[in-house]
Amino acid sequence: MHRTLAVFVLMTLRAWSQQQPGSISGLVVDASGSPVSDVRLRLTDGQSTGSGTETNSQPDGAFRFAPLPPGRYYLYFEQFQNPGPLGGPQTGIRVEVKTGRETAGLRLTLAPPTAASGRILDDDGQPVVGCQVFLFPAGPQEYGWNRINMAITNDRGNFRFEGIPPDRYVAYAHCMDILPTEHLLDVVPSEGFETKATWLPLYYAGSPTRTGAQEFSAAPGLDPRLEIHLQAASVSTITGQLTAAPGVAWQNPLSIELHPPTPEEDTRYSHINGLLDHKTGRFTIRAVPPGSYRLIANTSDRNSTTPGSATFPITVGNIAPNPFPIVLRPGVAVTGVVENGPGVPAMQPIFQTRTEHTPSGPVTRREKLPAGHIILESIDAPSSLYVAPAEIDSETGAFAFPAVPPGLWRVRCGLNVNSSYVESLQFNDKLAPDGVVEILPGRAAALRFRMAAKPDLDLHLDNVPTDNQCNWMVLAVPETPPLTQLGEFVTIAKPGSVLGFRALPPGRYRLLALELDFAASRDRAPLLPLLSRDIDPVEVSATGNQSLPVRCFSAAEVETIVRTYLYGDNPPPTAP
Structure with a gap:
């Protein structure tokens, strides 16, 4: 009995010791070795896509994580005023x-910290004061306003950006100076003299369009210095009268803008804003250089059921065009249906029970939930035109947009169930295989989605380090935007295993995988264009039963690729 008890105690102590947690501690310092406080540190364990455990460094730079289950972790850190590579x-x-x-x-x-600086000079080489200079990432990925940086030139024409993310950038300068013109013996009107000349907005190093912009790297040890020489341009003032057709109403201010003549040009900065007198309906667009434009006016009430818009081409020469009218007309009603094809279960109504606490007591309500959403994205003016997504009825598959401004739109279908995809999209009486449709004024439009079951696929991981047995996050980069709304995340996979799944619709993709703990530590969108460019695309067929290779990138390999993207093959000695 004593021997049995001793064995039991020994086994208990061994099991207890194996379950004892551990801990991590250390110090955060800057490049000079001085402690840094209030740095956010996070641990991810590679077992889930969550953000993990976090803490902040203390005033003396010290940090500690405890208690922690034994295992392998990825420890990363960030400081708001000093972001890391690619944000x-x-x-x-x-x-x-x-x-x-x-x-x-x-x-x-x-x-x-990463910095970039420069100066803006006029055509005589003199500094220009009060110019706005914008920096935004040069990569093809989508980015929000949080990735855009702005500075203003001082009395010497200098500007400087501090603490920007290490990245490749494009710079854009917009100087709003009105250049002097002679008005000898002229009577000054109440609204001042009309602007006749100003500085042409330019991308660095001197292009009026985004396609001609020169990219540059900003990273620790580089400190690029830019010099932008402005070009004077004769400009005109465009005026006109705005009216609304019956049925058009709004509460928020209207938007009146001039955009480049083709949607391909980046309109984030290249559009020109106009002003509207809401009492009289008179609009004014000042300082317009000669050229061709698309004038787009629209209401900005996102929840309005009666929005109005007007879009038409306009050419501006050296002489301002005569005042012209703009009539805001109601948007076009767009209706549609989502139909399930063979192999896709028929739609069933989805209900949710919700209890509300009211003064008279709890009230239980039963609500029908949507099966997903249909999304319209403007191609003509993505920064201006917006339509709220339409809910798909979970019982009938029907959806409706009360009013869509005429123009080119990209259509996407997002379903709450991940087992099916959009096999085809019909717009009125024609197929729209690329998802781009043109809404015409005064003509009702109809969309018809046909769904099919996603194909069965197998994945196998390539290029996995021999000593790496962590989980991997599989990501997919489509060659062209699919009709089915997708995120880049596909699934989680383990080395040495073949994973069967139904997550991708047919199409061409570049498939890659990142170590899960590393992937969960960051926004992956800026990385995907860099990592996928050297991967051969694979074709996912509708019939399925394919085995697809997935290119794996370790954290160290990703960091090397990003470093080369920033510094090239010969980084400076001061690069970290």
């Missing part, structure tokens, strides 16, 4: 947490 965190490290022990003495060094 992500600073370069992280791998940490092993051992049973009942503390992994101490870790030293994390923040890279120096």
